[in-house]
């Protein structure tokens with residue numbers, strides 16, 4: 821079995837953000853946390869996404885996220901990597917909550 825295409829995953833496995841209804845996908849970080857991701861790559865992105873085969877999930881693969889620090893993200897983007905942003909960064913509702921200090 822070959823690893824499914826990341827673009828296929830991003831265009832089929834999305835859900836709606838419960839705060840702003842934007843299209844998001846959930847990825848698992850290297851520390852096993854689930855994070856919501858924007859499914860479109862960003863030139864401000866700092867998260868690399870890849871698929872790992874996993875027969876226990878419906879798609880047959882799970883989405884893994886590797887979060888880069890600012891400098892590493894900058895260097896990875898300039899090396900041609902496609903990076904994504906966490907929806908925490910772009911969600912207007914999450915930003916509003918942050919401003920309120922909640």
Ligand SMILES: [Zn+2]
Pocket residue numbers: 837838839840841842907910911912913914
């Ligand atoms: Zn949102």
